[in-house]
Amino acid sequence: xxxxxxxxxxxxxxxxxxxxxxxxxxxxxxxxxxxxxxxxxxxxxxxxxxxxxxxxxxxxxxxxxxxxxxxxxxxxxxxxxxxxxxxxxxxxxxxxxxxxxxxxxxx
Amino acid sequence: xxxxxxxxxxxxxxxxxxxxxxxxxxxxxxxxxxxxxxxxxxxxxxxxxxxxxxxxxxxxxxxxxxxxxxxxxxxxxxxxxxxxxxxxxxxxxxxxxxxxxxxxxxxxxxxxxx
Numbered sequence: 228x229x230x231x232x233x234x235x236x237x238x239x240x241x242x243x244x245x246x247x248x249x250x251x252x253x254x255x256x257x258x259x260x261x262x263x264x265x266x267x268x269x270x271x272x273x274x275x276x277x278x279x280x281x282x283x284x285x286x287x288x289x290x291x292x293x294x295x296x297x298x299x300x301x302x303x304x305x306x307x308x309x310x311x312x313x314x315x316x317x318x319x320x321x322x323x324x325x326x327x328x329x330x331x332x333x334x
Numbered sequence: 335x336x337x338x339x340x341x342x343x344x345x346x347x348x349x350x351x352x353x354x355x356x357x358x359x360x361x362x363x364x365x366x367x368x369x370x371x372x373x374x375x376x377x378x379x380x381x382x383x384x385x386x387x388x389x390x391x392x393x394x395x396x397x398x399x400x401x402x403x404x405x406x407x408x409x410x411x412x413x414x415x416x417x418x419x420x421x422x423x424x425x426x427x428x429x430x431x432x433x434x435x436x437x438x439x440x441x442x443x444x445x446x447x448x
Contacts, residue, residue: 270438282436314379327378
C-alpha cells in the first residue's frame with residue numbers, strides 16, 4: 228500500500244496569509260493526487276485533481292503542484308471561508324489512500 | 335442534477351451486519367466509478383472501496399476486505415455497501431461518492447456498540 232505523509236497536521240494563519248500544505252507518498256504516483264477541503268459536518272469537496280488541475284468552480288487562490296512523491300497545495304491569500312481541514316488523496320493504485328489531514332485555524 | 339443520498343446507517347452490535355444504500359439521480363451507477371469513504375468521529379477520511387465503471391471490478395481497503403461487499407442495482411439507481419462482522423472501529427460516517435465530477439452524498443452514521 229502507498230503511505231501518505233501530510234504536513235503539517237495543523238497550522239494557524241491569518242486572513243491574507245499564504246499557506247502551503249505538503250503531501251509525500253511512499254512511492255511515485257505520477258500526478259494521480261487530489262486535494263480536498265472539508266468543513267465540520269460536511270462532505271469533503273475536491274479542490275484540485277491530477278496534482279495541479281483546479282476543480283471547476285474553485286477559486287484561483289488555490290493551486291496544486293508536484294509529481295512523483297512530493298505534492299503541495301497552496302492558498303495564495305487565505306480567506307475566512309478557507310478555515311477548514313484539507314486532505315490529499317492518491318488514486319494511483321489500490322487501495323487509494325488519504326493523507327492524515329491538515330487543520331487550518333484562525334490565528 | 336446529480337445527487338447522491340445515503341441511507342441505512344444506525345446502531346448495530348459488534349459482530350452484526352448492516353447494509354448501506356446510496357440512491358443516485360442524474361446518472362446511472364454503472365456508468366461511473368463509485369466509491370465509499372468513511373470518517374470515524376473526530377478522525378480523518380478513510381477510503382473504503384471502489385466500484386469500477388460497469389461494476390465488474392471492486393477493490394477494498396485492507397481494514398474491510400472480506401467483511402464488506404459493494405454492489406449496485408442499476409435499474410434502481412442504487413449503490414450498496416453490505417457490512418458484516420462489524421467492529422467498534424467501523425463506527426463512522428459513511429459517504430458514497432462519484433469520482434468523476436466529485437459528487438458526494440451527505441453521509442450516513444454507522445455506530446457499532448453494545
